[in-house]
Amino acid sequence: xxxxxxxxxxxxxxxxxxxxxxxxxxxxxxxxxxxxxxxxxxxxxxxxxxxxxxxxxxxxxxxxxxxxxxxxxxxxxxxxxx
Numbered sequence: 001x002x003x004x005x006x007x008x009x010x011x012x013x014x015x016x017x018x019x020x021x022x023x024x025x026x027x028x029x030x031x032x033x034x035x036x037x038x039x040x041x042x043x044x045x046x047x048x049x050x051x052x053x054x055x056x057x058x059x060x061x062x063x064x065x066x067x068x069x070x071x072x073x074x075x076x077x078x079x080x081x082x
Contacts, residue, residue: 024055
């Protein structure tokens with residue numbers, strides 16, 4: 001049976017996921033502002049930023065799941081071709 005303790009993701013994968021997640025968080029913080037209930041722009045932006053946190057966290061999980069599955073599939077394909 002294969003060793004399951006080996007790491008599939010490297011530093012580049014973590015950097016890609018972090019950059020994508022921060023970009024997605026910023027985008028959602030701006031896009032959610034019209035959907036807040038405050039007429040004050042500062043409070044509306046704060047509410048949108050707080051609302052973007054769980055959305056970005058879900059994106060972070062999805063991004064890592066995608067990267068792990070992709071890395072595992074590539075590793076299995078390379079092992080089969082040997």
